[in-house]
Amino acid sequence: MTHPHPPNSGSGVDVNPAAAVARNARHFGDSTVISYAGGDLTYAQLDLKAARLATVLADGGVGDGDRVAYLGLNSASFLVTMLASFRLGAVFVPVNFRLAEPELHSVLQRSGATVLVCEEGHRASAEHVRAATPLSRFLLIDDDPDVPATEGVTGWELWSGPIAAAQPFPSVAARTFDDPAILMFTSGTTGLPKGVILTYGNAWWNSVNVDAMLDTRRGDVTYAAAPLFHIGALNSFALRTLVRGGTVVVRRQFDPVRFLDDLVTHRVNSMFAVPAMLAALSRVPGVFDADLSHLRSVVVAGAPVPPSLIELYASHGILLQQAWGLTETAPFATHLPAEHTLRKLGSAGIPMPHTQVRVVDATTNQPLKPGEAGEIVVRGPNVTPGYWENPEATAAAFDDEGWFHSGDVGYLDEDGCLFIVDRLKDMIISGGENVYPAEVERALSAMPGVVDVAVVGSPDEQWGETVVAVVSPVEGTTVTLDDVREYAATQLARYKLPRKLKIVQDLPRNASGKLDKTVIRRLAEEEG
Structure with missing residues (x-):
């Protein structure tokens, strides 16, 4: 028997998170999606505001593949801007708000972004570098009580007026695995930041990996206090939560006392944290007397995790799950299941289900035996296709077999668990x-x-x-x-x-x- 059409592999399915948010708005519109000091948003409100902002952006010429930059701290506006960009098929460029002006100029210029959405606290820096960039439109956030805007600023549009006046953009661009979604520049502490292209497929496959390995559920509450311009905070749980119908508690920045209060008050289920955050939390008086029983999935990454910190939390019934990855792996390549937290103390875990990881000799590129330290290389659908307009850097990062060379040194033990040693260059x-x-x-x-x-x-x-x-x-x-x-x-x-x-x-x-x-x-x- 022959089929008139070949079986659909799924490679053409729409994986745009903006479409998922629109679907949630239709069926669960009254559910709170963003809990934020500057104002909570339901799914219906988030989708409507993003759709209206999409119209504002489209009226200014933004379309498929154009770049939209965001400069500011964590906020609801960050997520609104991202979803509006996705709705148009534009590429979202979250900018590190701690960059010095020369670095800021480099990112804005090299990204090719034509629109900048900005908070008042960063407007002056943007003005100092805007002249030598492709930017042609500047939207200043003015409807967030936590970030009051200065009115009458030359060259800036207060964004609330155009958004309120706009009709919702009627459609959501269909996006497939290979379409670029986010352009995220690396931290640049060891040199000039590189623009990492992250596709919708990179984000989607990371979410499949996370769902397979961690105890996350539809309707979960996740916590976002680590900077959302960093892939760990954005793509570990925040973006996935928007897609699945949960709630993201957004905090502009990290405060350990507020952190503890939020974990208890909002009954947070999952979160991404860097070790410094959890070390600070452990020093808050009464932290281990608080009711944190609802906290199921705590992923710790972004920096080496001291074993003493893992043991401290484990002694109070909280199993930290160490992970390893980079911006280029969107973010997780390995993860240590909670069951192995103490048995494999200090390990960054095993490869994610749909990701390959091995350790090679940095000179010969040959795989090493268990216990031998070498460069960690990664291959899989969560790995970036390359660096933005930088074929030299892309060629240097990938070998002929498609393995991405991380620059991190580590070793695999006899059980296939990865232990991170250091950066090659350090x-x-x-x-x-x-x-x-x-x-x-x-x-x-x-x-x-x-x-x-x-x-x-x-x-x-x-x-x-x-x-x-x-x-x-x-x-x-x-x-x-x-x-x-x-x-x-x-x-x-x-x-x-x-x-x-x-x-x-x-x-x-x-x-x-x-x-x-x-x-x-x-x-x-x-x-x-």
């Missing part, structure tokens, strides 16, 4: 020996009297490089180099022990929660 070569800063940082992370620690290499005439510990101590506590070396010596070989110590009040981190090693190296070189 490795210190001291006296001919390889020292991975992350290993030393992990050893020192639980040291009494230490709040935060970073390890970097410093030029040394005798050793080539020497190991420097940059430490933020508990207020009123004195930490000496001898203290640091004595504590680390119980866990590390002598050649890995710090030979220099720098005390600082706070360690600089980027908006993704990662240690800013460029700034830290400068701190390590300063006298005093």
Whole structure:
């Protein structure tokens, strides 16, 4: 028997999240989708506002493939702008709000964005760099009580008026797996940020991986206090929650006391967090006496997770699930199931169901045996197709077999669990020996009297490089180099022990929660 039409593989199905939100608005319109201090939104309200903003953007010439940039903190407006862009088939460009002006200019110029949606707190920076970019339209958010706008600003449109006057855009662009959805620039702490193209398929396949591995459910409440311009916060749970009909509690920025209150009050089920957030939460008085029984899925990533932090939460019945990935993997390539949290303490987990991960020799590209450290490479439908208008960087990142080379060093154990060692480029070569800063940082992370620690290499005439510990101590506590070396010596070989110590009040981190090693190296070189 022959079929008149070949079987449909599903590759042409519409996977636009804006279509899913429209569907939820139709069937569950009164359900709260965004809980936000500046004003909650139901699904019907979110879909209507996004549809009206889509008309505003389309009237200004935005269409299929055009870029729409957003500059501001976490807010309902961030998600409205993203969905309006998706509705038109435009590419959403969430901008790191902590960028210095030269970096901001680079991102806005290189993205080719023609429209910028901006909060008042970032308007001045945008004005300083706008002249040398393709931007031609500037919308200033003026309907968020948390971000009052300045009226009568030359060259800016207050966005509430046009949105209120617009008719809802009547359709949602159908998007398939290969269509670009988001252009997200890497943090750039080690060089010029690269624009990572994330397709609708990348986002969709990550959601399939997450649904397969984590205890998430339709109607869940998720928490978004980590910056949404970062792929971990946006695509781990927030975007997936909009699609599935749940509620996203959006906070403009992280505050540990507010964090605890929100977890209890909103009965949060899932969240993405960087280790620094959970370390701060653990220091809030009464945190482990609070009712957090509804918290089922806590994914920790974005920076190395101290085993002592995992053990602390586990002792109070909260199993942190470490994951590993990058912007380029949208975001998760591996995840450690909750059942293995303590049995595989410190592991970043096993490959996601639809993602391949292996460890290779960085020189020969040959797979390594269990226990041997090398570069982690990834292949799968959640991996970016490449870098925006940067074929050289794309060619350098992918090998002939389609494996994406992460630049991270790790090893797989006998059970196939991944352990992260460090970044290739952060490795210190001291006296001919390889020292991975992350290993030393992990050893020192639980040291009494230490709040935060970073390890970097410093030029040394005798050793080539020497190991420097940059430490933020508990207020009123004195930490000496001898203290640091004595504590680390119980866990590390002598050649890995710090030979220099720098005390600082706070360690600089980027908006993704990662240690800013460029700034830290400068701190390590300063006298005093």
